[in-house]
Amino acid sequence: xxxxxxxxxxxxxxxxxxxxxxxxxxxxxxxxxxxxxxxxxxxxxxxxxxxxxxxxxxxxxxxxxxxxxxxxxxxxxxxxxxxxxxxxxxxxxxxxxxxxxxxxxxxxxxxxxxxxxxxxxxxxxxxxxxxxxxxxxxxxxxxxxxxxxxxxxxxxxxxxxxxxxxxxxxxxxxxxxxxxxxxxxxxxxxxxxxxxxxxxxxxxxx
Amino acid sequence: xxxxxxxxxxxxxxxxxxxxxxxxxxxxxxxxxxxxxxxxxxxxxxxxxxxxxxxxxxxxxxxxxxxxxxxxxxxxxxxxxxxxxxxxxxxxxxxxxxxxxxxxxxxxxxxxxxxxxxxxxxxxxxxxxxxxxxxxxxxxxxxxxxxxxxxxxxxxxxxxxxxxxxxxxxxxxxxxxxxxxxxxxxxxxxxxxxxxxxxxxxxxxxxxxxxxxxxxxxxxxxxxxxxxxxxxxxxxxxxxxxxxxxxxxxxxxxxxxxxxxxxxxxxxxxxxxxxxxxxxxxxxxxxxxxxxxxxxxxxxxxxxxxxxxxxxxxxxxxxxxxxxxxxxxxxxxxxxxxxxxxxxxxxxxxxxxxxxxxxxxxxxxxxxxxxxxxxxxxxxxxxxxxxxx
Numbered sequence: 174x175x176x177x178x179x180x181x182x183x184x185x186x187x188x189x190x191x192x193x194x195x196x197x198x199x200x201x202x203x204x205x206x207x208x209x210x211x212x213x214x215x216x217x218x219x220x221x222x223x224x225x226x227x228x229x230x231x232x233x234x235x236x237x238x239x240x241x242x243x244x245x246x247x248x249x250x251x252x253x254x255x256x257x258x259x260x261x262x263x264x265x266x267x268x269x270x271x272x273x274x275x276x277x278x279x280x281x282x283x284x285x286x287x288x289x290x291x292x293x294x295x296x297x298x299x300x301x302x303x304x305x306x307x308x309x310x311x312x313x314x315x316x317x318x319x320x321x322x323x324x325x326x327x328x329x330x331x332x333x334x335x336x337x338x339x340x341x342x343x344x345x346x347x348x349x350x351x352x353x354x355x356x357x358x359x360x361x362x363x364x365x366x367x368x369x370x371x372x373x374x375x376x377x378x379x
Numbered sequence: 380x381x382x383x384x385x386x387x388x389x390x391x392x393x394x395x396x397x398x399x400x401x402x403x404x405x406x407x408x409x410x411x412x413x414x415x416x417x418x419x420x421x422x423x424x425x426x427x428x429x430x431x432x433x434x435x436x437x438x439x440x441x442x443x444x445x446x447x448x449x450x451x452x453x454x455x456x457x458x459x460x461x462x463x464x465x466x467x468x469x470x471x472x473x474x475x476x477x478x479x480x481x482x483x484x485x486x487x488x489x490x491x492x493x494x495x496x497x498x499x500x501x502x503x504x505x506x507x508x509x510x511x512x513x514x515x516x517x518x519x520x521x522x523x524x525x526x527x528x529x530x531x532x533x534x535x536x537x538x539x540x541x542x543x544x545x546x547x548x549x550x551x552x553x554x555x556x557x558x559x560x561x562x563x564x565x566x567x568x569x570x571x572x573x574x575x576x577x578x579x580x581x582x583x584x585x586x587x588x589x590x591x592x593x594x595x596x597x598x599x600x601x602x603x604x605x606x607x608x609x610x611x612x613x614x615x616x617x618x619x620x621x622x623x624x625x626x627x628x629x630x631x632x633x634x635x636x637x638x639x640x641x642x643x644x645x646x647x648x649x650x651x652x653x654x655x656x657x658x659x660x661x662x663x664x665x666x667x668x669x670x671x672x673x674x675x676x677x678x679x680x681x682x683x684x685x686x687x688x689x690x691x692x693x694x695x696x697x698x699x700x701x702x703x704x705x706x707x708x709x710x711x712x713x714x715x716x717x718x719x720x721x722x723x724x725x726x727x728x729x730x731x732x733x734x735x736x737x738x739x740x741x742x743x744x745x746x747x748x749x750x751x752x753x754x755x756x757x758x759x760x761x762x763x764x765x766x767x768x
Contacts, residue, residue, distance in 0.1 A: 224555050227541065245543045247421040251515050252541055254452050285427070 190215040192300065193230050195240040195250070197221045205239070205307050212303040213296075227252040237297065238287040239304050250287055284308045327365040334368035337375050382413035385610060388425045389438035391418055391640050392544065393563040393650045394465040394591050394670055396630060398438055399639055400617035409616075410609035418639075421543060422514045429594060430456035436610055438464060439594035445688045446516035448706040449698060459600050459712045460592035460685070461611055461719075464618070466677040468590045468650065468670030469519055469581030470566035471496075471526075473558040474551045477503055478576040478658070488576065490657055490664035493583040493759040497530025500578070504535055504557075511542035511550055511559035519560040521691050522584045529760040548574045562590070563650035563670065564642045570656055571646055577657040580666045587675070587738075587756035589684045592711075600715060608719035615678055615725055622673035627651040668754070675741075675754030676726045678716075683732040683766040685711035690764070704766070717747075726751040735764040 192215050196202040202219040209217050218233050220226065226249040230238055240247050279286050284304055288297060331353070338349035353371075357364045389395040401407045402414040417434055419425035422443065429437045444458040473481070480503040481488070489495070500508075512519040520539055527533050542550045542559070548569035550556045559569070560581065569575045581588060593614055600607050620626050631648035634640050640647060649655045653669040656662065671677045689707030693700045713731040720727065727747040736758045743750045758764075 223546075224550075224553075225540075242424050242427075243420050245420045245545065247423050248514050248543055249541045251423050251452060254515075285424070 190236040190296065190300070191233055192217045193233055193235040193238045194219045195221075195226065195230070195238065195244065195246070197223075197244075205304065208303050208307045209300060212299045215300065223249065226250065236288070237300060240285050240287075241308070242283045242285050247285060250285075253287060279305055283312050327368075330372055331365060331368045334371045337371060381411075382408065383411055383606065383609075384413045384415060385436070385606065386415040386417055386434045387436045387438070387610070388417045388419050388428050388434040390422060390425060390544075392438075392565075392591075393634060393640070393647060394468045394672075395438045395639075396621055396634055396651075397464050397614045397617040397672060399633055400621055400630065401613040403633055404617065404620060406616040406620070407610075407613040410613045412609055412613060414613075422517075426452075426454055426458075429458065429596060430454050432596070432599075435599060435606070436461075436593055436595045439592050440514055440517045441589040441592050441684070442516045442518055442521060442688050442692070443514075444592065444594055444710045445685050445707045446692060448710045449689060449692060449703050451692065451696060451698075452516055457597040458594045458710070459597045459715065460594055460680050460710055461600065461607060461712055461715045462593050462615065462678045463589045463680050463684075464591040464593050464614060464672070464678070466587055466589055466671040466675075467580065467582040467668060469522065469560055469562050470577050470655070470669075471523075471558065471560045471579045471581070472551070472566050472569055472575045472577045473500070474554070474556070474575045475573075475659075476554075477557055480505075481578075488578070488657060488662065488664075490577060490579060490655070490666060491583055493526055493579055494530060496579050496583070497526055497532045500558075501531035501535060507536040507538065508532075508558060509538045509540055509556045511547055511556035511561070512539050513542065513544050513547075513561060515539075515541060516692075518581070518588050518590050518688075519562075521688060522581050522588065523560050524691065524695065525758065526584050529762075548572045551575045564640060564647050567646050567649050567655065568642065570659055573659040576659070577655060577664075580655075580669050582666070582668065583759060585736075585756070585758050587671075587677075587754055589680075590670070592680065600712070604718070607715070611716070611719045612723050615720065615723065618672035618678060621651075622671065624652075671754075676728060676751055677754075678725065679728060680711040680713055680716055681731065681733060681735075682708045682711045682713055683735050683764070686732070686766040687735050687764045708766075721747075728753075732766045735766070736761070737763050 192209060194202060194205050194217060196219060206217045206219060209215060220229055223246040226246055279301055286301060334353060335346055335349040338352055339346060353364055353367055357367045387398055389398050398416055402416055407414045419428060422440055425437050426443060428434045444460050446452050447455060447458055481499055484499060484502060486499040510523060523539060527537060540556060542556060544561050544565040547559050547561045547565050551559060551569055552574040566577055570577060595607060621630055627648060631644040631651055634647045635642055635644040650670050653666045655664050655666060657664050685707040686704045689703040690700060693703035717727055728751060729745045735756060738753050738756045740755060742753050744753055
């Protein structure tokens, strides 16, 4: 995937910023691009595939590179900080003191931003604010998805534990659940934990 | 007893074992600590997590704090290496194409002789080589450059490309890289996946190379010295437990868990026991001390080790050698080690620096309490690094 978007609004007197977004998920990439386009005068390039990442990023000589902190290919970007050829520009992760608050906010939002040396914080801020807001939404969705999956897993384990109790003690489903819940309360643990322990133990005995 | 919570970051590798063992085998609890172990998706993220205080301490590449002190890389928050968590533990491997060409020459894959392996690889390469390594500031990269410089590999165009360890096997299989240097279990995983063969252990290049350190923010080390001391002692005791052969099976089981490495225990065990399967065909090689967590005062953060890294980095990046060596000496904290490790049985050498590469055989040296046996720390070309020269 290799998309290019040009932001048409000439709000600044200076050259438009070039922003590279490293993101494999096409939908997420498009959402981030749309948000950034609204934030100011910039050209946004999305790079999805990770092979030769540093070289492909350097070819765009970006002012800002944005990548999800959870992305394991992020270490490939570290090579950018070593750019030393005459045509390459060094990129640092927020070296200037003025941007350190921004850097912290970005890290907490789960985003890493590499910024070319000397880029003024007032030019960077609207972009990062937008990116941070966008990443917040993405991370929230991811957390909700994980929570849903976990709840589903737990329900499966509880069902299996109920089945074991029904078989072993000859009780009905409601009673089996009551036994589980009482054990959980007595031990100060969650029902799902007790169910998990029972299923594991039963697996060892069978 | 109420336990003090402390978050510690790590990258999933065999040499993060002291943290998992400290947590699971009660060494942290003995020190009154409840560790929260936080896996990091990349070294740069872990470095940022320490720098921004998202974790108190981290399992960190030995070169990272030195590079940061020299102003290399994207982050300049001062970090301290409070102790060396492990020595050695990397392996160098080649893809199937290079493996086949090496065999055609009659190369025996002895998994020991770095000079011979360098000469053979230089003959087998029919063009530029791309070699994967996990991070630009790492012992992996330092060992590779050192090896190239002193073998016929120096005459070849070689590019070192950053590839995250879990992606190394795939990058090799897809031909994106020709060879790699990576920490276990990821070398063994590429053998297991049929992507490559192992050529050398990292220790064949430098026989006592500090690989990972326990890194903390320097201001954090001063802000709560007692807390740091408790963590250091827990990690040190975990390393001592790990170094006992009897512990290997249990340690391999523990590390293989889904929350940690999620790799079969028999693959994890290869690095711990030093019995490696080096080819997809099943050839075995022994390498004693492939990764060392304790013996020979492995945990002592010799300032000379940091200075060696600084000298190498300065030469390659065109920085002032003396300034780099001076900065590096501040990062490996023999002072913290002496302050916090007195009285637990840790050996405290009288000196804080040594001639790196000068110990050819196990050698007894004076300590603050008696004597200690240092293990060989030779470079394969028998050069010696004098930190004060």
